[in-house]
Amino acid sequence: MTGAARGGNYRALLTQGTFFKVGVQVSSISAVIPYIADQLGSPGVVVALLAPAFTAGTMLGTVLGPRVLRLTDSVTGLLVGIALTQAALTALVALDIALAPRWLFAYPLLLACMLIGTVTGSSQVVSPMAMSALLSAQQRGDVMLKQAGYSGALVVLITAFTAGRLLPDSPRWHDADLLWISVAAMVVGALCCATLRTPGVELTKGPTRMADTLRQGQAQLRANRWLRRFLITNLMFIPVILTPTFYAIYAAEFLGPSINVDQFLVFVGVGLLIGIPFWRAVRGRFGARGVYLSSALISVAAAGLCIASQQWHAVPALWAFGPAMLLSAVANQALLPAAYDWIFEHADNAEAAVLISCTHIVISLGMIVAGFALGMIAEGAPAVWPLLAMLLLTVVAGIFAAQAPGLQRERSHETARSR
Incomplete structure (x- = not known):
């Protein structure tokens, strides 16, 4: 693929992903929907099950992922289909929240x-x-970071100027209006795929059966020490990934109706925008190991801030949990690009689809258990012990961050691969 084509695809994927992630963020199942469900009086067990239910679906989706690659030879068709399907499901959630008893x-x-x-x-x-078929490795990481950051900036603008003003004067419609914004953003993201240049581009096809995907992944796990280290490290980082859900539920219990979910989204958006230059510098200088370690340290800082606020009441609660959400957003922003860097460093495209699918399955199993447990722990607000538990878990994640590959190793691999 020519440099001009890569440049055009870079811009198209950046625009498409930015709008799609706007939709994902303003209807986030890790933070927004649990907060809304708690505020509308859902049973605590149901609120705690929302993230595990999403994760169970994610696990099924990753098993199906290699087969989805076989549905069509069109990269554009696959990306558009995913965006429009998620938009339709989000619209059903908005109708359920607004209209169901x-x-x-x-x-x-x-x-x-x-x-x-x-x-x-x-x-x-x-x-x-x-992304690997259409972009270089460096472009892939940059696009993922910028998608998250630019979408965060748009979320700040959206929540500041439109949320709560679009739909009828009813509290439940006001809870659902963020979800309608999400639907619109996903549709716009799908339309942006029209500018992709994909002549001659074929995605690596996955196995034809789910059983084959699992069998190949198991064989790779037994044969490769690096894959076992990857899996263990990412399992230890599940609490870091779940920090937005944890703080959203804890804050909803602690603050009650005195705060609106829109305010938290502003903090999240600002955090993602700040994260673009920060993570580009960390990734470029220290590699995946630096990303994982920095992510853990940022999560520790978020937990420490909330604990200090609870113990000494140094700042109003919003200015403890808001920055905690900001730091959690930053901590999560670069984990997925770093994980993909780790996989694509060791595996070619033919293996990568299977490895991504199978590792996501195992991590999703861990997230189902951890998501429910952390959701129930967060319901213990306003006690301080849930925050202490989160602090301990993020410290443990930081210890395991040392298993990630450093920059020097990545450069050596790139040199070897280019020969």
């Missing part, structure tokens, strides 16, 4: 979260394969 709405929400997770899981296999 209070005693009923939480249960269809569980099913919808699982279905959205299935689409998300498939996209976690399709998207990196598409």
Whole structure:
């Protein structure tokens, strides 16, 4: 592929991903939907199950991911199909929250979260394969960081100027209006795929059966020490990934109706924008190991800030949990690009689809258990012990960050691969 074509695809994927991630962020199942469900009086167990239900769907989606790659030879068709399917499911969630009886709405929400997770899981296999086919390795990482950051900036603008003003004067419609914004953003993202240049580009096809995907992944896990280290490290980072959900539920319990979810989204958006230059510098200078270690340290700082606020009441609660959400957003922003760097450093495209799928399955199993446990722990607000538990878990993640490959190793691999 020519440099001009790569440049055009870089811009197209950046625009498409930015709008798609706007939609994902303002309807986030890790933070926004659990907060809304808690505020509308859902049972605590149901709120705690939302993230695990999403993760269970993600696990199924990652198993299906290699087969999804076989549905069509069109990269554009795959990306558009994923975006429009997720938009349709998000619209159903908005209707459920706005119209279903209070005693009923939480249960269809569980099913919808699982279905959205299935689409998300498939996209976690399709998207990196598409980016690797259309972009260079450096462009792939840059696009992923910028998508998150620019979408965060748009989320700040959206929540500041439009949320709560688009729909009828009813509290439940105001809770759902963020979800309609999400639907619109995903549709715009799908339209942006029209400018992709994909002549002659073929995605690596995955196995034809799910059983073959699992069998190949198991064989790779037994044969490769680096893959076992990758898996263990990412399992230890599950609490870091779940920090937005944890703080959203904890804050909803602690603050009650005194704070709006829009305010948290502003902090998240600012954090993602700040994260672009920060993570580009860390990734460029220290490699994946620096990303994982920095992510853990930032998560430790978020937990420490909340603990200090709870113990000494140094700042208003919003200015403790808001910055904690900001730091959590920054901590999560570069983990996925670093994980893909780690995989593509050791595996060619033919193996990568299977490895991404199978490792996501194992990590998703861990997230189902951890998501439910952390959700129930967060319900212990306003006690300080849930925050201490999160602090301990993020410290453990930081210890395991040393297993990630450093920059020198990555450069050596690039040199060897180019020969």
